[in-house]
Amino acid sequence: MIEISHYTRRNFLRTSLAVAAALNMKRAGFALRSVALPEVCPLAAEQEVGPYYVANEMVRAEIAEGRQGIPLSLKIILINARTCEPVRGAAVDLWHCDARGIYSGYTKQSMMAGPPPGGGPPPGFDPNHIPGGPPPGAMGPPPVSHPTDKLTFLRGIQMTADDGSVRFRTIFPGFYMGRTNHIHYKVRLGGHADGHTHLAGHTSHVGQVFFPEEMTVKLMQEAPYTLHRIHRTTQAEDGIFGSQHGAAAVAALRMSSAGQSPATLEAEIVAAVDPAATPAPVGMGGFGGPPPPQPRG
Numbered sequence: 001m002i003e004i005s006h007y008t009r010r011n012f013l014r015t016s017l018a019v020a021a022a023l024n025m026k027r028a029g030f031a032l033r034s035v036a037l038p039e040v041c042p043l044a045a046e047q048e049v050g051p052y053y054v055a056n057e058m059v060r061a062e063i064a065e066g067r068q069g070i071p072l073s074l075k076i077i078l079i080n081a082r083t084c085e086p087v088r089g090a091a092v093d094l095w096h097c098d099a100r101g102i103y104s105g106y107t108k109q110s111m112m113a114g115p116p117p118g119g120g121p122p123p124g125f126d127p128n129h130i131p132g133g134p135p136p137g138a139m140g141p142p143p144v145s146h147p148t149d150k151l152t153f154l155r156g157i158q159m160t161a162d163d164g165s166v167r168f169r170t171i172f173p174g175f176y177m178g179r180t181n182h183i184h185y186k187v188r189l190g191g192h193a194d195g196h197t198h199l200a201g202h203t204s205h206v207g208q209v210f211f212p213e214e215m216t217v218k219l220m221q222e223a224p225y226t227l228h229r230i231h232r233t234t235q236a237e238d239g240i241f242g243s244q245h246g247a248a249a250v251a252a253l254r255m256s257s258a259g260q261s262p263a264t265l266e267a268e269i270v271a272a273v274d275p276a277a278t279p280a281p282v283g284m285g286g287f288g289g290p291p292p293p294q295p296r297g
Contacts, residue, residue, distance in 0.1 A: 041084045041272040045245035047208045048282040050184055051145035052103040056197045057093060057155045062169050065153040068224045069099040069171030071264040073256070074209065078164045078187060081272040086164025090275070091191055091198045094168050095155040096183040099224045101176030104155055108148035157198050172211075172265060174225055180238040181216050182246075183209040189275050205273040206282065210241060210250045244282060 064071075074094075078087035097103050154173075158166035173181050185208070191201025213235050219225065220232055235241045251269040 041079055041081045043081045044205060044207055044271040044273060045248055046206055046279045046282050047244040047246075047249070048240060049186065049206045052097075052106055053093070053095060053184065053186070054105045054147060054155065055093075056199065057095070057157050058152065058196045059158065059193070059198055060156045061158055061167060063094070063154055063156040064170050067098045067153050067171055069174070070219060070222060072170050072172045073167060073264055073266045074170060074183065074251070075165055075167045075266070075268040076185060076209070077268070077270045078160055078166075078205075079270060079272045081274045084272070086160070086162065087187075087189075087273060087275055088160055088162055088164060089189075090160045090164075090204070090273075091157055091188040091201060092160065092166045093155075093157050093186040093188065094166075094170075094183065095185075096170070096173040097176060098154060099171065099174040100228045101174045101230075104151035104153040105147040105149060106145060107151060109145065159198070172219060174228055175220075175232050177230060178233055178238070180213075180233045180235045180241055181211055181220075182241075185209065187271075187273055202278045204275050204277055205271065205279065207271055208240075208244075208246070208249055209267070209269055210235065210246050211253050211267065212250060215253055 076092060076094075078090055078092070079085070080087050095103070154170060156168060158168060160166050170183075173183055175181050185206075186203055187205040187207075188198075188201035189204050191198050193199075217232075217234075235246065238246070240246065249269065249271075251267040253265060253267045256264040256266050
């Protein structure tokens, strides 16, 4: 774990204030019942599961496993889209890459192909046109990824509490070619505990968590993220962010006020889901359905 050196607490909080304000006011209103609850809360947009999901991960809150990066405490609050009440007892699977863009379970696969170190945006990138579909000349879906190892860092499952929340203690995610910094999560209802994991249930939501771009750019100036010497895909360059409503999935981000050492970031996001629904999967990059989940052996 590392400390944040380039930010003072005051500057960081000032930057995050505008991003967090609307979310915090809405959340406080729900929690304190100081505002009338609407009859329906807008559903969170479904997003692709991606090729690196692994089923049957451990039920745990601490998922960093010593991976280097800026410590992050992530809180996800689930609200029933029909009633705006908390969704209790849902399993939330969460997974993301490390500071160098590597996913556990797939460490032998390279996600660093692309422009040489220090290179610019992908060839042909037009900042006035956010890509939303397959790249030019694409002939079909990308190959299905299969696990290459049994490592488990930056993966875990938590059950939502009475207030609909789960909290994971992890690190701020890195990036890899074609994807900006993000965290994946899946919401499952109706499953059951089985040893170290939580099995079955129907998937009522698949989402991704993004972060304020201005803050992320500056955080990526810290080690060990600076060791990842490839062009960082910005949110404007990320076709998934642009085509799958990523702007609506940006978490509120702040530095912890508890005075921890090393400094810790706190992120929070609210997602409205329909616990009774099983939405159709969103295809990877617009290519069709996702690959089947790979169980943890």
